[in-house]
Amino acid sequence: MAIVRLLDPVALRADFEIYERDFRGRRLAYLDSAATSLKPRVVAQAMAGYLNRYSANVHRGIYEIGEEATAAYEAARARIAAFIGAADPHEIVMVRNATEAINLVAYAWGRKNIRQADTIVLTEMEHHSNLIPWQLLAQEKDADLEFVPFDDEGRLLQDSYEVLLRTEPKLVAFTAVSNGMGTINPTVDMIRRAHEAGALVLVDAAQAVPHEPVNVQQLGCDFLVFSGHKMLGPPGSGALWARREILEEMPPFMGGGEMIREVKLRHSTFNEVPYRFEAGTPDVSAAIGLGAAIDYLNEIGMERVRAHEKELVDYALAVLPERVPTIRIHGPMTSADRAGIVTFNLADAHPHDVATLLDREAVAVRAGHHCTMPLHQRLGEEASARASFHIYTDHEDIDRLAEALNKVERLFARPA
Amino acid sequence: MDDLYRDEILEHYRNPHNFGILEEPTTAKEGANPLCGDRITLMLGISDDGTVQDVAFTGRGCAISQASASMLTDEIKGKSLDEIAHLGRQDVLDNLGIEISPARMKCAMLSLETLREAVKDRVAWQAEDEG
Numbered sequence: 001m002a003i004v005r006l007l008d009p010v011a012l013r014a015d016f017e018i019y020e021r022d023f024r025g026r027r028l029a030y031l032d033s034a035a036t037s038l039k040p041r042v043v044a045q046a047m048a049g050y051l052n053r054y055s056a057n058v059h060r061g062i063y064e065i066g067e068e069a070t071a072a073y074e075a076a077r078a079r080i081a082a083f084i085g086a087a088d089p090h091e092i093v094m095v096r097n098a099t100e101a102i103n104l105v106a107y108a109w110g111r112k113n114i115r116q117a118d119t120i121v122l123t124e125m126e127h128h129s130n131l132i133p134w135q136l137l138a139q140e141k142d143a144d145l146e147f148v149p150f151d152d153e154g155r156l157l158q159d160s161y162e163v164l165l166r167t168e169p170k171l172v173a174f175t176a177v178s179n180g181m182g183t184i185n186p187t188v189d190m191i192r193r194a195h196e197a198g199a200l201v202l203v204d205a206a207q208a209v210p211h212e213p214v215n216v217q218q219l220g221c222d223f224l225v226f227s228g229h230k231m232l233g234p235p236g237s238g239a240l241w242a243r244r245e246i247l248e249e250m251p252p253f254m255g256g257g258e259m260i261r262e263v264k265l266r267h268s269t270f271n272e273v274p275y276r277f278e279a280g281t282p283d284v285s286a287a288i289g290l291g292a293a294i295d296y297l298n299e300i301g302m303e304r305v306r307a308h309e310k311e312l313v314d315y316a317l318a319v320l321p322e323r324v325p326t327i328r329i330h331g332p333m334t335s336a337d338r339a340g341i342v343t344f345n346l347a348d349a350h351p352h353d354v355a356t357l358l359d360r361e362a363v364a365v366r367a368g369h370h371c372t373m374p375l376h377q378r379l380g381e382e383a384s385a386r387a388s389f390h391i392y393t394d395h396e397d398i399d400r401l402a403e404a405l406n407k408v409e410r411l412f413a414r415p416a
Numbered sequence: 417m418d419d420l421y422r423d424e425i426l427e428h429y430r431n432p433h434n435f436g437i438l439e440e441p442t443t444a445k446e447g448a449n450p451l452c453g454d455r456i457t458l459m460l461g462i463s464d465d466g467t468v469q470d471v472a473f474t475g476r477g478c479a480i481s482q483a484s485a486s487m488l489t490d491e492i493k494g495k496s497l498d499e500i501a502h503l504g505r506q507d508v509l510d511n512l513g514i515e516i517s518p519a520r521m522k523c524a525m526l527s528l529e530t531l532r533e534a535v536k537d538r539v540a541w542q543a544e545d546e547g
Contacts, residue, residue: 349479350477350478350479351478352452352454352477352478352480352520352523353421353478353479353480356420356480356517356520357417357420357421359517360417360420361417368451368452368453369451369453376453382452382453382454382455382476382477383452383453404417407417408417411417411421411426412426412479
């Protein structure tokens with residue numbers, strides 16, 4: 001295997017204006033990239049370029065800036081397609097975020113293909129965005145939802161998965177990486193087994209695409225979704241990838257302009273894919289911003305992003321228990337199957353108090369259930385705190401986290 | 417960081433006042449912040465003349481929500497429902513005496529909101545009784 005040269009987070013910070021800000025006399029230790037990443041200047045610059053210089057609508061204007069806007073928008077689609085190894089840019093549907101992508105599949109594919117008593121297999125670690133759309137569909141169709149449980153280290157129980165596959169589900173939908181625990185699931189193997197059982201597979205890659213190389217053809221899945229704002233891009237950008245023959249068979253999602261071919265008063269015919277699923281004027285600037293973010297990530301290289309975060313996980317898993325004696329870390333304790341997400345509880349301090357007190361030290365972590373209430377029920381925690389990484393994270397961030405947690409711990413320690 | 421959570425709040429959090437259950441409460445109400453996971457159950461023993469004679473709560477959650485409940489239950493004990501009806505958000509903030517950021521306001525106000533719901537039930541129950 002080739003050696004991957006580690007990236008230099010401190011040098012990369014020069015590309016992020018937020019590091020020029022002063023937070024109580026220090027730079028921000030931003031440890032909430034699983035919620036949303038920071039954005040490099042080039043992203044805002046690309047968006048401003050469109051908004052200031054050629055802000056025409058796409059696929060409409062028969063004039064110079066209209067053609068520029070369309071070209072930039074379609075170039076962003078092509079970058080997204082290439083970034084995840086899609087064979088054809090027309091397999092990319094531009095959406096606002098992963099949530100919209102899953103809702104699109106549940107509505108357009110699901111309502112056509114899921115019938116009464118059909119089974120959809122999910123997991124107990126899904127983000128609400130990969131749970132609620134299927135609940136709504138199952139309620140409407142009187143279909144069944146089944147859930148793959150996970151063990152005490154946050155790994156999906158593959159034997160249980162095997163048993164659930166014997167119910168011959170129509171669809172298996174699961175996250176490639178748990179936003180709640182950082183678990184990297186055995187995606188390729190789970191997809192292969194689902195296909196052997198006759199199911200289609202949707203992969204929620206919201207925590208995967210921003211942090212590691214993802215190739216839909218190597219994965220072999222049928223649907224894959226992700227958000228732009230977690231991968232250095234702007235909010236309002238994201239993508240649904242689906243195999244073309246599946247998209248071709250899917251009825252529209254939302255109705256309106258752009259998604260039509262010919263409109264009569266009482267009926268219409270619909271545009272080709274992916275435009276059939278992109279009703280109305282899209283967020284052109286967000287798409288262009290995501291294209292710029294992808295260029296930026298490609299320049300670094302996704303293997304290096306993953307290697308960097310893996311090294312940070314090793315460091316965090318080593319120093320946090322050592323320096324913060326009452327910490328309980330959830331999820332896998334090995335970096336090989338853990339993404340740059342460390343979720344934890346302190347023995348005596350509630351996660352909300354932890355986050356509030358860390359904020360005083362300019363350390364930003366997430367506290368709450370991270371849109372994974374069933375996962376937290378399984379963990380037996382009302383809430384947890386979560387530190388998550390990206391290219392600009394370094395050891396110093398984790399040192400500051402450990403130091404601040406140690407202070408919180410001492411503040412809350414019960415008198416002996 | 418030490419100045420944010422003053423000792424009094426940590427003391428109320430560690431050893432909350434009026435923490436427990438009333439065996440025969442006149443009214444009991446559960447309140448929760450689903451987003452945070454904070455929850456409390458507030459129990460009131462209200463005398464015929466409308467005075468809160470006994471009060472207790474159980475719950476779990478962050479220091480702000482639990483200290484706020486501890487302080488509020490101290491405050492309402494012995495007060496009439498009329499007096500309680502006048503308790504507002506500023507009273508809760510005054511009790512806590514620390515800076516509460518907008519994101520934590522729900523934690524601070526959980527006990528007051530639960531109390532208002534509990535008292536609302538009681539008033540409604542009296543109205544039914546009179547009818």
